[in-house]
Amino acid sequence: MSSGYQILPVIYDRWQKTYGKDYSTLILPRVLDTIRFYQIPRGSMLDLACGTGTLALMMAKRGWRVWGVDGSEGMIAEAKKKIAGGRARVEFLRQDMRELRLPEQVSVVTSLFDSLNHLPNREDLRVTFEAVHATLLDGGYFLFDLNNERCFRTLWTKTETIHHKDFTMILQNSYDPAKGLACSDVIVFERNGGRYSRATETVVEHLFPDNEVRALLQHAGFSVLQGEGFNFTPFPEVGKIKTWWVARKKQ
16 A cells, blocks of 8 residues: 555656656546546545545546545645645545545545555455445446556566656566566655755555456445556557446445
């Protein structure tokens, strides 16, 4: 889980910009298309594992009343900086997604950028689905993505170096197919004046097969409407490296 992140929250937005467009910008059209397709009326929503709050703020600007929840104190701190002194219809809370508790039920829950892959095992995914179910109004929608095995085999088996004017980040990635376990050892050299400081962080993700995800959603009381692969990158050769899920709370 990301609750222990110390380094990534501080550089997260700057790191995302090194790819040209951050993930929130890339996934927003899919979120909006899904809302339009299912004719979901504008109302209240939760962005679960909201990170630094970029998507939550995008949705608030489109008239939604938004909650943002993340398990990382650093991520929530960065998110709150974005609404300091403003009037955005967003409230950020630090919570473990497995123990999700909102003051009100919402009509939509999103959980994006493979956030649910951070859960350690099937049981934790089941508990999270049940917590989301309890948070939704009857008939409410749950929109989320997961990294699939193609993603882990394609992108999590090599070392990547990212250069930014303020820092250099090295991602030492590995994937164990037998265990369905992906790991990224992150090394960050951050510039402070004329000197660099070194810090490390480890990101661990788990593979959840489609049939398992579908079964757990149904067990939690959802009707599964979509579970399809997609490619969010501008590089068609990488293939459908994520799975887009849409589930609806039964009325």
